[in-house]
């Protein structure tokens with residue numbers, strides 16, 4: 001059994017920032033990452049990021065990842081385990097990890113869970129045919145391995161991911177036949193949408209997939225229109241000859257470990273599904289167990305990074321490390337999160353968080369103002 | 370199926386590696402996953418389900434278990450995250466696969 005002060009599970013932007021912030025406070029950190037590399041979803045994001053300068057806006061996602069990895073590697077008190085999947089997180093706080101076929105047990109005093117999210121799927125006949133892929137999968141294949149997913153693509157979902165991946169498909173020389181979205185509105189930023197429309201790709205709102213066609217792999221897709229009540233309109237079918245269908249209908253938190261250890265979970269649609277309830281400083285319902293990033297609610301890399309830093313700070317305080325500027329840092333991180341979630345774009349997240357936050361008052365009724 | 374010219378990205382491919390797919394020799398590059406190498410070689414069907422339906426990858430990051438294949442005699446290997454190695458013996462998996 002290996003004893004550690006702080007275990008960070010997941011090496012995406014949230015986990016990297018959590019490790020950096022705790023290491024800076026002097027905590028000995030073990031960071032376990034399932035992949036062979038660190039960076040999480042950032043490694044496939046070749047577009048420049050939105051956000052503010054503090055979260056590296058207008059730097060390409062993949063480069064932000066490299067920056068954070070370099071920083072983590074500078075700390076002598078951070079041990080990184082790659083190729084290391086956390087399998088179990090037990091009530092007695094024993095954690096089991098599989099690394100390169102070996103089984104390791106770890107006993108941490110505190111844990112920050114930053115396992116990210118996984119892509120949702122969509123129900124229609126033959127949705128299991130090869131050629132029907134998650135948008136993130138297509139992005140990984142293209143941007144990490146330099147392999148085209150196919151020749152002609154139907155993109156399902158016009159949120160930011162659907163729009164960005166469509167653009168990246170065209171950059172890679174793949175035709176995008178159309179983007180469909182069941183909702184009457186385009187979910188992603190309109191700047192992205194207009195850019196794609198200018199390149200000749202139709203964005204069909206109020207449309208969804210009727211079925212996929214193919215024997216061994218996708219050969220065509222049938223789409224149809226929806227009425228005001230989201231019901232398909234018979235006779236509106238269109239058949240598209242595509243060999244790839246990209247599903248981009250949102251992500252859902254990868255929360256198995258949180259369920260296993262027994263954190264209180266709440267279904268919050270705005271945050272992508274079941275999420276752990278947490279304090280504003282990101283502690284779950286369990287003492288010393290913290291969360292940050294997409295697993296706490298599907299959002300963005302910018303907020304994942306700030307949440308990671310905040311969770312790292314909270315874990316350090318929990319472990320008894322005295323940091324002079326802790327109050328100022330906390331305030332700064334909370335302000336950054338408020339800024340990122342301000343305005344109409346952040347409304348959904350704000351509504352979601354309102355349901356997931358356990359305020360001091362709710363935890364101790366009768367106290368406070 | 371490989372991207373050669375890209376406006377933003379440059380692909381530094383590792384050295385060439387050969388492996389077998391259902392007994393046939395296929396080439397890929399060091400540093401890529403089995404699924405990426407197979408896809409580049411035009412292979413989309415990785416397994417057949419219990420009901421004989423063809424299966425390909427779905428998430429490509431190890432979350433969904435849609436990409437199981439038999440690798441060096443071992444069933445249920447997630448080929449979307451399994452690094453390609455020289456001489457690997459990769460086979461289409463049928464059903465749940467044998468667990469030895």
Ligand SMILES: Cc1cc2nc3c(=O)[nH]c(=O)nc-3n(C[C@H](O)[C@H](O)[C@H](O)COP(=O)(O)OP(=O)(O)OC[C@H]3O[C@@H](n4cnc5c(N)ncnc54)[C@H](O)[C@@H]3O)c2cc1C
Pocket residue numbers: 009010011012013014015032033034035039040041042045048049050051084085086087114115116117136139160161164165254292293294295299300301302303304
């Ligand atoms: C196409 C696309 C475009 C995007 N564009 C933007 C953008 O422009 N701006 C922006 O701010 N955000 C953007 N995002 C969102 C952003 O990528 C995510 O919000 C962010 O990566 C979340 O960070 P994270 O650290 O929470 O999770 P992730 O990046 O998903 O990292 C989680 C890590 O945990 C590891 N892990 C999971 N389970 C285990 C386990 N059991 N054991 C060990 N390790 C485990 C995973 O391998 C992974 O490395 C985009 C996302 C996508 C898909």
Ligand code: FES
Pocket residue numbers: 425426427428429430431432433434435436437447448449450
């Ligand atoms: S494709 Fe999802 S686990 Fe491999």
